[in-house]
Amino acid sequence: MTAGYGTLGYMKSSPQRTFCTDTQWVGRAHCKHCNIRHLMLFTGLPDAAFDDLLQPIDNCSFPAGSVLFEEGQNNEAIFSIRSGMVKMMSLTPDGGRRIVRLLGGGSAIGLELLEPGNRYRHSAIAINTVDACQIPLATMLSLDAEYPQLCQQVRKRLQEHLDRADQWIVTLGTGPARKRVAHLLLLMIEYSTRPNNDIELLGGEDMAAIIGTSTETVSRILADLKRRRLLEKVSTHTYRGDVTALRAITREMVR
Amino acid sequence: MTAGYGTLGYMKSSPQRTFCTDTQWVGRAHCKHCNIRHLMLFTGLPDAAFDDLLQPIDNCSFPAGSVLFEEGQNNEAIFSIRSGMVKMMSLTPDGGRRIVRLLGGGSAIGLELLEPGNRYRHSAIAINTVDACQIPLATMLSLDAEYPQLCQQVRKRLQEHLDRADQWIVTLGTGPARKRVAHLLLLMIEYSTRPNNDIELLGGEDMAAIIGTSTETVSRILADLKRRRLLEKVSTHTYRGDVTALRAITREMVR
DNA sequence: CGGTAAATTGACTGCTCTCAATTTACGTGG
DNA sequence: CCACGTAAATTGAGAGCAGTCAATTTACCG
Numbered sequence: 001m002t003a004g005y006g007t008l009g010y011m012k013s014s015p016q017r018t019f020c021t022d023t024q025w026v027g028r029a030h031c032k033h034c035n036i037r038h039l040m041l042f043t044g045l046p047d048a049a050f051d052d053l054l055q056p057i058d059n060c061s062f063p064a065g066s067v068l069f070e071e072g073q074n075n076e077a078i079f080s081i082r083s084g085m086v087k088m089m090s091l092t093p094d095g096g097r098r099i100v101r102l103l104g105g106g107s108a109i110g111l112e113l114l115e116p117g118n119r120y121r122h123s124a125i126a127i128n129t130v131d132a133c134q135i136p137l138a139t140m141l142s143l144d145a146e147y148p149q150l151c152q153q154v155r156k157r158l159q160e161h162l163d164r165a166d167q168w169i170v171t172l173g174t175g176p177a178r179k180r181v182a183h184l185l186l187l188m189i190e191y192s193t194r195p196n197n198d199i200e201l202l203g204g205e206d207m208a209a210i211i212g213t214s215t216e217t218v219s220r221i222l223a224d225l226k227r228r229r230l231l232e233k234v235s236t237h238t239y240r241g242d243v244t245a246l247r248a249i250t251r252e253m254v255r
Numbered sequence: 256m257t258a259g260y261g262t263l264g265y266m267k268s269s270p271q272r273t274f275c276t277d278t279q280w281v282g283r284a285h286c287k288h289c290n291i292r293h294l295m296l297f298t299g300l301p302d303a304a305f306d307d308l309l310q311p312i313d314n315c316s317f318p319a320g321s322v323l324f325e326e327g328q329n330n331e332a333i334f335s336i337r338s339g340m341v342k343m344m345s346l347t348p349d350g351g352r353r354i355v356r357l358l359g360g361g362s363a364i365g366l367e368l369l370e371p372g373n374r375y376r377h378s379a380i381a382i383n384t385v386d387a388c389q390i391p392l393a394t395m396l397s398l399d400a401e402y403p404q405l406c407q408q409v410r411k412r413l414q415e416h417l418d419r420a421d422q423w424i425v426t427l428g429t430g431p432a433r434k435r436v437a438h439l440l441l442l443m444i445e446y447s448t449r450p451n452n453d454i455e456l457l458g459g460e461d462m463a464a465i466i467g468t469s470t471e472t473v474s475r476i477l478a479d480l481k482r483r484r485l486l487e488k489v490s491t492h493t494y495r496g497d498v499t500a501l502r503a504i505t506r507e508m509v510r
Numbered sequence: 511c512g513g514t515a516a517a518t519t520g521a522c523t524g525c526t527c528t529c530a531a532t533t534t535a536c537g538t539g540g
Numbered sequence: 541c542c543a544c545g546t547a548a549a550t551t552g553a554g555a556g557c558a559g560t561c562a563a564t565t566t567a568c569c570g
Contacts, residue, residue, distance in 0.1 A: 090425045093505045094434075100424045115414055121421060151406040158413040159370055165420035166376060169355045170345045173428035174467050176559095177526070179349075204549065212429050217526055219550060236535090250348045431527095432558070459517065469559055474518060491567090 023066055029057040029133045041080045041108045041135075041157065044149040055136035061129060068124040068132065069110060075120075076137040078110040084130030085191070087206065088122040099209045101164055102127075104191055108157050113137050114144070127202065171250070172211050180211040181221045182249040185231070189241050197241045198234055278321060284312040284388045296335045296363045296390075296412065299404040310391035316384060323379040323387065324365060330375075331392040333365040339385030340446070342461065343377040354464045356419055357382070359446055363412050368392050369399070382457065426505070427466050435466040436476045437504040440486070444496050452496045453489055 031042055031050045042049075062068060062084070069075050071091060081103060088101040088109070100122065103109060112118045114137075144150045171183040184207060188199040201207075201222075204215040211218070225231045230246060231239040286297055286305045297304075317323060317339070324330050326346060336358060343356040343364070355377065358364060367373045369392075399405050426438040439462060443454040456462075456477075459470040466473070480486045485501060486494045 090421060092425050092429055093438075094430070094508050096429070098425050098429055100421045112414060112418070115411060121418065148403045148406065151403065151410060155406060155410050155413060156370060158410060158417060159367060162413060162417050162420060163367070163376065165417060165424065166345060166355045169420065169424055169428060170347055170353050173424060174347055174351070174353055175349070183348075214527060215549080216528085216551085219548095220526095223550070253349050470517080471519085471560085472558055474516095475558095478518070 024061040024063070026059040026061050026131070029059040031057060031133075036082065036105075039106045040082070040133075041153055042150070043153055045143065045147055049143060049147060054138045054142050057136070057139065058134045059131070060134055061131055062126040064126055064128050066126050066130075068126065068130070069120050070123045071120055073120050074113065074118075075110075076113070078108060078113060078135045078137065078140050079124070080108050080133045080135060081105055082131040082133065084132075085127040086124050086130055087127055088124055089209070090122050097209050098212065099206060100168065101161065102187075102191065102210075103161075107160075108154070111154060111158060111161075114140070114154065127206070128200070177211065177213045177217050178221050178224075179250055179252065180213070181207070181218065181225070182246045184210055185225075185241050186243065186246050186250070189243060197243055198238055199241060200238050279316040279318070281314040281316050281386070284314040286312060286388075291337065291360075294361045295337070295388075296408055297405075298408055300398065300402055304398060304402060309393045309397050312391070312394065313389045314386070315389055316386050317381040319381055319383045321381050321385075323381065323385070324375050325378045326375055328375050329368065329373075330365075331368070333363060333368060333390045333392065333395050334379070335363050335388045335390060336360055337386040337388065339387075340382040341379050341385055342382055343379055344464070345377050352464050353467065354461060355423065356416065357442075357446065357465075358416075362415075363409070366409060366413060366416075369395070369409065382461070383455070432466065432468045432472050433476050433479075434505055434507065435468070436462070436473065436480070437501045439465055440480075440496050441498065441501050441505065444498060452498055453493055454496060455493050 031037065031045075032047045034040065034042075037043060059082075068079055068086065069077070071089070083105045085102060085104045086107075086109060087099050088103065089097055089099050092098055109124050110120060112121050144154070171187070172180050174180070185199070188202070189197050192199045194200075202210075204218050204222075207218045208215045222231065226233070226239075230242045230249075232242075234240050286292065286300075287302045289295065289297070292298060314337075323334055323341065324332070326344070338360045340357060340359045341362075341364060342354050343358065344352055344354050347353055364379050365375060367376050399409070426442070427435050429435070440454065443457070444452050447454045457465075459473050459477075462473045463470045477486065481488070481494075485497045485504075487497075489495050
């Protein structure tokens with residue numbers, strides 16, 4: 001009576017390791033002199049905006065695997081990612097986990113707290129070392145009240161998140177597993193900051209939680225892609241993707 | 256060489272019927288005296304805001320099946336839905352179609368045009384008769400520039416869209432088909448305005464484009480649910496759902 | 511009442527899940 | 541630097557779920 005094909009065993013990844021070598025406090029953020037402010041949430045705010053903050057903004061470094069915040073919590077803080085990559089993870093009704101977004105430098109997360117009474121909608125977990133500024137909600141709200149440009153920036157970022165979510169549905173939630181893996185690899189290449197279409201592969205469990213399959217299926221497909229030279233090993237965990245061939249996979253049709 | 260299991264034939268639904276008994280112009284919108292304004296995008300704007308609109312806002316009725324706008328186009332208009340339901344549809348890279356959202360009264364669509372240079376990201380198609388107000392982009396931008404409350408409302412709606420997109424990924428894009436159908440039915444019941452958990456079933460092709468399966472699979476699962484009385488026929492196309500039992504399906508686990 | 515589109519159902523293929531056994535990778539401590 | 545132990549990745553075997561093709565029935569519109 002344990003017959004094969006249980007419904008969602010493949011969603012129930014092992015509990016999140018909180019190796020969490022504790023978050024490292026880098027220092028008070030220096031928004032006024034931030035050298036990448038033009039890419040960040042606070043673009044367009046005048047320097048004077050940072051003179052009398054309600055609560056200070058901290059700059060923190062999160063090691064790979066650490067948790068910025070968890071679904072259902074409310075830390076009263078929004079995070080502005082300076083560098084590194086974060087996975088946004090949700091629980092499924094049957095106890096599984098699903099990654100709904102990958103976000104990197106320039107993105108802001110936890111914006112849902114801006115709507116009153118809200119809690120975090122996802123767990124945010126660092127994939128590699130993440131450098132982020134932690135903006136207290138109170139600070140955010142008071143800036144938002146005073147500077148209308150900020151709401152425009154928030155709107156722009158929400159729209160980007162929405163675009164990514166839709167792309168996620170269309171490319172990573174549709175079709176056979178091989179096609180979804182190809183889409184994911186192309187996405188990683190696109191998000192990557194490295195030259196030459198080089199990407200650091202995610203762990204198998206993460207990839208499975210992204211495309212909604214078992215880890216074994218992911219492993220088999222990756223093995224096949226490596227065998228067929230669509231993925232060439234550059235170094236440990238790092239591979240060079242054949243973009244043209246991967247794109248061809250995503251477009252394969254019948255008839 | 257036509258062997259079974261082609262990659263995405265099931266995504267290629269027949270071309271959208273544009274029966275489109277033409278959109279009916281109901282009249283100039285009377286925002287100032289709109290009896291549901293408190294539910295709409297323009298909540299919180301003072302009456303005076305509507306005195307000198309750059310371009311007039313029209314109130315239109317769209318019959319089932321008609322197209323409000325199409326992916327890639329740019330009609331320079333945002334739509335505020337008063338009643339009825341709209342499906343937001345995207346093309347997949349291999350020529351298929353996927354529905355990424357269902358939206359009803361109170362929602363605003365086409366907000367992506369607020370970011371300069373953008374085109375519609377989806378095709379918006381009426382599922383039943385839709386009553387909507389068509390807000391010219393120029394009007395929207397000038398109101399947005401003058402009244403900061405409007406950006407807050409836009410932000411709130413984008414956040415709602417994002418929440419729905421994430422829910423879509425987690426509940427409709429994950430797990431075996433039966434579970435996804437159960438989630439979809441519960442969603443329809445939730446969105447429905449009828450009493451008694453009664454819902455009007457979508458066409459099979461639409462349901463397939465929502466959960467990402469073939470129409471045949473949808474049909475088989477629905478037949479099974481009807482047989483097992485989780486769906487009781489009320490009238491043509493209208494069924495009463497057994498919410499408890501459907502929820503149980505969504506939570507089924509192994510182990 | 512006839513004609514077309516949609517829904518249903520069956521047969522069959524094959525993709526992907528589960529279970530299980532290795533193998534590989536990696537951090538720890540000697 | 542190597543040995544060890546644990547976690548992750550790989551691979552195989554078997555079974556179930558879902559896609560395709562095709563035939564039929566039902567629904568709906570004129």
